[in-house]
Amino acid sequence: MSDLAFQDGPEFAAAMDARDPLAHFRERFCFPKTQNGEDCIYLCGHSLGLQPKTAKSYVEQELRDWAELGVEGHFHAKNPWVPYHRLLTEQTAAFVGAVPSEVVVMNSLTVNLHLMMASFYRPTAQRNKILVEGSAFPSDQYAVKSQIQFHGFNPAMCLLELTPREGEFCLRDEDIASLIEREGESIALILLGGVNYVTGQLFDLAKITEAGRRAGCVVGFDLAHAAGNVELKLHEWGPDFAVWCSYKYLNGGPGCIGGCFVHERHGRAWDLPRFAGWWGHDERSRFQMGPDFHPMAGAEGWQLSNPPILALAALRAAMDIFAEAGMDRLRAKSASLTAYMEFLLNRQASTRFEIITPKDRERRGAQLSIRLPRNGRQLCDQLIAEGVIGDWREPDTFRVAAEPLYNSYQDVYRLAQHFSKKLSWQ
Ligand SMILES: *Cc1c(COP(=O)(O)O)cnc(C)c1O
Numbered sequence: 001m002s003d004l005a006f007q008d009g010p011e012f013a014a015a016m017d018a019r020d021p022l023a024h025f026r027e028r029f030c031f032p033k034t035q036n037g038e039d040c041i042y043l044c045g046h047s048l049g050l051q052p053k054t055a056k057s058y059v060e061q062e063l064r065d066w067a068e069l070g071v072e073g074h075f076h077a078k079n080p081w082v083p084y085h086r087l088l089t090e091q092t093a094a095f096v097g098a099v100p101s102e103v104v105v106m107n108s109l110t111v112n113l114h115l116m117m118a119s120f121y122r123p124t125a126q127r128n129k130i131l132v133e134g135s136a137f138p139s140d141q142y143a144v145k146s147q148i149q150f151h152g153f154n155p156a157m158c159l160l161e162l163t164p165r166e167g168e169f170c171l172r173d174e175d176i177a178s179l180i181e182r183e184g185e186s187i188a189l190i191l192l193g194g195v196n197y198v199t200g201q202l203f204d205l206a207k208i209t210e211a212g213r214r215a216g217c218v219v220g221f222d223l224a225h226a227a228g229n230v231e232l233k234l235h236e237w238g239p240d241f242a243v244w245c246s247y248k249y250l251n252g253g254p255g256c257i258g259g260c261f262v263h264e265r266h267g268r269a270w271d272l273p274r275f276a277g278w279w280g281h282d283e284r285s286r287f288q289m290g291p292d293f294h295p296m297a298g299a300e301g302w303q304l305s306n307p308p309i310l311a312l313a314a315l316r317a318a319m320d321i322f323a324e325a326g327m328d329r330l331r332a333k334s335a336s337l338t339a340y341m342e343f344l345l346n347r348q349a350s351t352r353f354e355i356i357t358p359k360d361r362e363r364r365g366a367q368l369s370i371r372l373p374r375n376g377r378q379l380c381d382q383l384i385a386e387g388v389i390g391d392w393r394e395p396d397t398f399r400v401a402a403e404p405l406y407n408s409y410q411d412v413y414r415l416a417q418h419f420s421k422k423l424s425w426q
Contacts, residue, residue: 006343013413016340022333022404025325028053029251029406034387041388041411041418045403046197046225046367049251049318058317062309081309088312091319092259095327096223096242097233101298102261105246105315106279106307109224109258110139112243115302116260117147119274120218120240121189127216128153129183131190133171134163137197140222144191160187169356169371170201170363177211184215194226194242198393200357200367200401202230206237213238224248227259228322229365229401231331234261241266249366249403250322252315257307260299267298277304325405333404334366337412341368341402344416352423356397367401369393379422388418 006012017023029050031039042050065077074081085105093100106112121130128151130144145155160183162171180190190212195202205221212219221242226232228249234242242261246252266272276293278286280303283296295301322330342355345368354371357364372379373396380392390400402412 006340008344008347010410010413013409016409020333020409022325022329023408025321026406026408028321031406032387032389038387041414043400043402043407043411043415044389044391045251045407046229046248046399046401047391048247048254049228049249049403050406051253052251052317052321054320055253055314055317058313059310062313081306084309084312085307087316088319091323095228095232095322096244096259096261097231097237098235098261099264101267101300102235102264103259104299104303105257105259105312106303107258107260107305108255109222109243109245110143112258112260113140113143113222114147115275115304116220116241116243116262117143117189119266119272119302120220121147121151122218122273123148123151123153123158123188127186127188129158129160129187129189131160131162131179131183131187131192131217133192133196134161135196135198136161136193137222137224140191140193162192170196170199170358171203173204173207176203176208180208180211180215180217184212184217187212187215187217189218189220191220191222194221194223194232195229195365195367197225198369198397198399200225200364200369200399202226202358202363202365204363205239206233209237209239225367226365228327229334229367231327235264238263246315246318250315251318251405253311253318255311256315257311260302262299262302264298267301270295274302275304279303279306321405330404334402335361337402337404337407337409338364338366338368340409341400341412341415344413345370345419348416348420348423350423353398365401366403367399370398370400371396372398379419382422383418386418388415390415 029052034040065073069076088105089100092103132144148155148158164171192203209219219239221239223242223244227244240263245258247254247256280295280301282294355368356371357369376396376398377392380398390398392398
């Protein structure tokens with residue numbers, strides 16, 4: 001629906017919900033309650049997605065099999081634990097646009113980032129830089145700096161940061177392209193987020209991959225804020241690797257197991273250095289317990305440990321709902337909800353705040369980042385106390401995201417109401 005057709009007022013929001021084909025999915029999630037016992041207006045799926053009501057029964061199944069079968073559950077549980085992670089492979093491949101052999105669920109995000117860099121960041125005297133966003137998530141910054149140091153290089157020389165132009169908040173596509181062109185020969189690895197966690201900017205991952213590979217760089221993406229949020233075509237775009245977490249838009253639960261993509265062209269690259277563990281060993285001979293490591297083909301060859309089944313079970317509950325709704329329908333609703341939120345906020349025509357997320361729908365996902373230079377933190381805290389849950393990123397950004405599986409147009413309308421009231425009181 002075009003923004004021109006949006007209207008203010010609660011009737012419009014109710015009418016939009018009434019004809020939303022995905023509206024019924026809301027019933028499948030547990031909502032935190034306000035002090036009055038009402039559902040919170042939960043707009044924080046970019047930080048921690050809500051719990052699917054089915055997560056409990058999926059986890060209980062594994063607890064029951066553990067209780068009743070003990071070690072036998074590895075092969076004889078209802079869903080045997082040894083191949084359990086594969087129950088997630090097809091759906092995972094679908095939402096990142098990969099072929100199944102290119103993905104695996106394992107570890108958590110930062111661990112996977114390190115494992116991928118162990119294989120794909122191979123600095124030489126001429127080509128040793130890592131290109132990142134200037135405002136990359138701290139964990140990513142620590143990970144890349146420590147990798148640079150691990151290889152005996154100096155982060156002050158080898159970390160190349162993309163920063164917005166003076167007075168701007170987002171990066172321009174042409175600036176990313178020209179930096180890759182200018183510095184390409186010295187860049188070993190391009191490592192960007194799919195969606196920036198502060199601004200909500202979605203990068204043109206296809207173009208960045210193309211430019212990076214043309215310049216001879218390895219290309220990797222941190223999709224923490226992109227997985228389950230926007231449509232991805234990793235196989236087609238062709239980055240070397242990608243990593244993500246599953247507790248944000250994917251609703252896998254706090255600290256849930258992460259995901260990893262390794263492009264098919266590296267699936268049988270046996271000469272690539274990698275940090276090895278027994279779960280990455282060829283499954284046909286894994287339990288012969290031999291001393292020499294022979295990796296599985298594909299992304300599974302980067303596994304280290306046998307995975308936490310209880311976490312996988314909770315994630316499977318969420319993935320089953322995802323598959324039912326379909327990423328294309330979710331993205332369409334998400335774009336509409338976000339545009340509606342932008343429409344309502346902009347009607348307030350206040351100079352107190354500014355939406356710094358790109359206006360172009362192709363350049364953002366669900367999140368809107370609202371810059372509030374004066375008393376913003378206080379406003380965010382007050383909203384949370386009233387049960388309107390977004391979050392705050394220092395120094396001045398209030399982040400909200402309407403998640404199409406469980407948020408409604410009425411949630412967005414109420415957010416705008418509360419926000420406007422708070423702005424006028426301060
Ligand atoms: C959420 C997030 C993380 C968190 O890393 P964990 O290893 O899952 O704790 C890291 N990087 C980015 C970009 C994130 O958005």
